[in-house]
Amino acid sequence: MPTFYDPGADAGEASEALRGLAHATRTFESPQNLYGVLGDLLSGVQSLKQILDQLASAHVKNRPRAFDDQGDHSIGSKDALAAADELHQAATLIDQAEERLDAAAGAASRVAWHEVPASEAPAVARWINVVFMQGQEAGEVLDIIDADGALAGLNHLKYWDYGDETTSAAMENGYVYDAPPSGPLEHELHDGDYHLAYSHAFAHVALYRIHAVDMVDQLPDDARSLAAPSAPSRARESQRVSWFEPASITAVRQQRGLAL
Numbered sequence: 140m141p142t143f144y145d146p147g148a149d150a151g152e153a154s155e156a157l158r159g160l161a162h163a164t165r166t167f168e169s170p171q172n173l174y175g176v177l178g179d180l181l182s183g184v185q186s187l188k189q190i191l192d193q194l195a196s197a198h199v200k201n202r203p204r205a206f207d208d209q210g211d212h213s214i215g216s217k218d219a220l221a222a223a224d225e226l227h228q229a230a231t232l233i234d235q236a237e238e239r240l241d242a243a244a245g246a247a248s249r250v251a252w253h254e255v256p257a258s259e260a261p262a263v264a265r266w267i268n269v270v271f272m273q274g275q276e277a278g279e280v281l282d283i284i285d286a287d288g289a290l291a292g293l294n295h296l297k298y299w300d301y302g303d304e305t306t307s308a309a310m311e312n313g314y315v316y317d318a319p320p321s322g323p324l325e326h327e328l329h330d331g332d333y334h335l336a337y338s339h340a341f342a343h344v345a346l347y348r349i350h351a352v353d354m355v356d357q358l359p360d361d362a363r364s365l366a367a368p369s370a371p372s373r374a375r376e377s378q379r380v381s382w383f384e385p386a387s388i389t390a391v392r393q394q395r396g397l398a399l
Contacts, residue, residue, distance in 0.1 A: 170252045177244040184240055188233040195226035266316045266334065266347045267309035270299035273343035280344045284337060289328040293335040296346035306350055319347045 141149045160176075167173060198205075198219045205215035272280060284292035299305070309315055321327060324340040337344040 173252075174244065174247045174250070177240065177247050181237065181240050181244055184233060184237045188230050188237060191226050191230035191233060195223040195230070198223040198226065264349050264351055266319045267306055267350045268314035268316075269305055269309075269333075269346040269348050270296055271343065271345045273341070277337075277342050277344045281337060281339060281342070284344075289326065289335060289337070290330060292337065292344065293328055293330055293333055293346065296335065296344065297333065299346065300348060305348075315350075316347070320345070 141152060143149070164176065202216045202219050205219040206212050207214040207218070280292050280295060283295055319327070319334040319336060321336060322338065322341070325336050325338045328335040332349045334347040334349075335344070336347070
């Protein structure tokens with residue numbers, strides 16, 4: 140407890156209290172306590188400035204009793220003045236620190252701390268095209284569907300999904316959709332993360348896979364509408380060597396200049 144009359148004892152107690160506070164503030168389990176701690180520190184800094192000024196004055200006032208170790212008063216008096224000057228300089232710096240601490244306390248007073256942390260920005264589901272086939276090549280998959288059902292055709296098309304490679308190829312080519320594209324006379328089947336769309340009338344099949352896109356990676360709505368076509372079209376046929384070749388492999392071939 141402070142004595143309020145013994146500078147030596149109270150200085151020692153203040154030093155221990157600051158050491159304890161330095162240890163305690165390594166973590167804050169309750170951020171609601173931050174403003175209170177800042178307020179107490181601001182009061183402490185104001186007191187520290189006063190202490191430094193008073194120590195400087197005490198060095199000046201007691202100059203007649205100042206000597207060096209060899210008993211030279213002139214040297215002792217000079218050093219007492221030097222100490223007083225440095226203490227005044229320190230008080231000036233503390234005054235600047237007080238202004239910054241006061242500003243920090245003002246900002247902290249406007250923070251409303253909640254017990255439940257804000258959830259991170261959720262990922263948004265987008266559909267990427269795994270493979271699109273049409274014509275004779277699609278006919279083989281349609282035959283599987285006719286013989287064994289749509290699920291068998293969907294599982295067959297999964298062999299064209301190379302995971303991250305397929306996702307990257309779809310992203311690079313703009314084949315990313317808010318919902319799986321659907322056209323007239325198409326049949327659809329949803330199974331887990333996959334969506335199958337096929338049409339006997341137009342002789343095409345397409346497989347899509349859902350992909351979670353982080354908020355930081357998402358395109359603005361206007362940019363996405365320009366980047367992603369509304370549905371697979373015959374124009375994509377020129378981008379692949381074969382519709383049975385996975386999109387990821389075609390992308391690599393094109394990047395290396397190997398596409399025909």
